[in-house]
Amino acid sequence: xxxxxxxxxxxAATGFAACKKDNTxxxxxxxxxxxxxxxxxxxxxKSKAKSTCAGTSTTIPSGxxxxxxxxxxx
Numbered sequence: 070x071x072x073x074x075x076x077x078x079x080x081a082a083t084g085f086a087a088c089k090k091d092n093t094x095x096x097x098x099x100x101x102x103x104x105x106x107x108x109x110x111x112x113x114x115k116s117k118a119k120s121t122c123a124g125t126s127t128t129i130p131s132g133x134x135x136x137x138x139x140x141x142x143x
Contacts, residue, residue, distance in 0.1 A: 088114070089112055089113050089114055090112070090113075090114075090115070091110050091111075091112050092110065092111045092112075092113065092115060092118035092119075092122070092142055092143075093108055093109075093110055093111075093142070093143050094108060094109055094110075094111055094118070094121070094122035094125065094140050094141070094142055094143075095107075095108045095140065095141060095142075095143050096108065096109075096125065096126075096138055096139065096140040097138070097139050097140075098136060098137070098138045099136070099137045099138075099139075100131075100134060100136045100137075101134045101135070111142075115142075118142055119142045122140050122141065122142045123140065123141070123142075125138070125140045126138055126139050126140045
């Protein structure tokens with residue numbers, strides 16, 4: 070009986086570790102003369118949210134300026 074209870078606790082703990090939560094992605098866009106900070110919420114597991122957030126980072130050449138958007142999960 071103790072083994073069954075322990076097994077149930079282990080399964081429950083694993084389930085809570087992988088549940089989806091609200092994660093905040095913070096982005097800084099630097100355009101040379103101006104810097105803009107934005108953030109948005111990603112409702113997913115931490116590893117998937119980190120991947121999604123990092124995927125929004127970009128560098129865009131615009132004439133003589135280069136716009137750089139760097140994002141990280143907090």
